[in-house]
Amino acid sequence: MPHYDWIIQGGHVIDPKQGIDQLMDLAILKGRIAAVEMAIEKGQARECFDAQGMIVTPGLIDLHIHGYPHVTPLGIDVDHYCLGRGVTTAVDAGSAGCDTFPGFRHFAVQPIRTRLLAFLHISRAGLAFSTRTGNDDPGELESKKLVNASDCVECIEANRDLIVGVKIRLSSSIADQGRNEAFSYQAAQEAAADVSLPLMVHHNFSSVSMEDCPGKMKEGDLYTHCFHGYPNTVLKPQDLQLLACVAQARRDGVLFDVGHGMGSFAWPVAEACIAQGFWPDTISTDLHSLNHEGPVYDLPTVMSRLWQAGMPLQEVIRASTLNPARAIGWADRIGTLEIGREADITVLERNRDPLELEDCHAQLRTLPQRLVPAAVWRNGEPFPITHPKRLPNPECYPSALEWRSKLVVSDPPSGSPPPPRPSGT
Ligand SMILES: [Zn+2]
Known part of the structure; x- marks a missing residue:
């Protein structure tokens, strides 16, 4: 008889509250987090999500x-x-x-x-x-x-x-x-x-x-x-x-x-x-x-x-x-993967396809990697992942440019030298 409802297996778990930052398995039972361990056997759960190569975080x-x-x-x-x-x-x-x-x-x-x-x-x-x-x-x-x-x-x-x-x-x-x-x-x-x-x-x-x-x-x-x-x-x-x-x-x-x-x-x-x-x-x-x-x-x-x-x-x-x-004063309820908490869990993929991404003013940076949602559980139940219609979406650039003239801090016009970088403190 399987003991758990779900196992999320082989992911890199990052939970700042518990100081966890390593490969671990997670188990869900009756809407709650039931185990966070180095290895949980697949056969112990009704369903298993393979999170190898992915990041597992609190919801x-x-x-x-x-x-x-x-x-x-x-x-x-x-x-x-x-x-x-x-x-x-x-x-x-x-x-x-x-x-x-x-x-x-x-x-x-x-x-x-x-x-x-x-x-x-x-x-x-x-x-x-x-x-x-x-x-x-x-x-x-x-x-x-x-x-x-x-x-x-x-x-x-x-x-x-x-x-x-x-x-x-x-x-x-x-x-x-x-x-x-x-x-x-x-x-x-x-x-x-x-x-x-x-x-x-x-x-x-x-x-x-x-x-x-x-x-x-x-x-x-x-x-x-x-x-x-x-x-x-x-x-x-x-x-x-x-x-x-x-x-x-x-x-x-x-x-x-x-x-x-x-x-x-x-x-x-x-x-x-x-x-x-x-x-x-x-x-x-x-x-x-x-x-x-x-x-x-x-x-x-x-x-x-x-x-x-x-x-x-x-x-x-x-x-x-x-x-x-x-x-918001809710740290005793959400924001961690502690055993016994409501099972709110997010799995993120590290997408390594470089992407040119805009800010609010169509100023661009090339991201060598980024986080993309791969799976999510709310109160122990999975919910289907959705995707943007287009990313990046140049259709929003004209309205973004409209407000660029109001900026007091912005990228220099292309071709001019980069702005001064402040010294670290
Ligand atoms: Zn608002």
């Missing part, structure tokens, strides 16, 4: 996605773009506010297989009528009447099983030309402090200074979109050195999250930060309906970009498993 966690389709214009099919790419837990970054959260639980969370959690937007409408910042559409902070810290707190208290923090977007274009930004930022900080949960902040083209954000964020708060090249970038554009207030914020315990998105990942910013030892704490996609078929694609593609930019593979995996679990 990936994407800390910033938009997963409230049909109700918000940015919403995506979460199972297709998250679980199908190896992400067993996704955290929605503010698609719902207190007035729209009941629908989020009912229509977004309950019907899907991906574990979906949420940061609650400080705007009571969430992103119901908002898309990307910087356009002429109305934004979620256009009126101060949309912001109420105590209603936000009340909603969080009633939904602590799903809500893991508060979200705000600080961009002048969505806040009555900046007039409501400081007010809303303060309300979001008050709400987060009241419930003792982190505040996730999006901050670009904002009237709020870097000294106030991330400068006045609290320990455990998340500064997302940390590698964008627009005004409010974390680097001094002249010499690509990290801003002193950003380095201080990290020392104060503020967490820096990638939140790649449609405009928030620039190769030269990521490379300069990583060369100075400023790795992101968490790697996330900001997947939404305008970037899911490029330039983001999925979390393994974003992880591959950080690997390419100089972050060691083990750290890339830590920032996509253990660190996000800790950031």
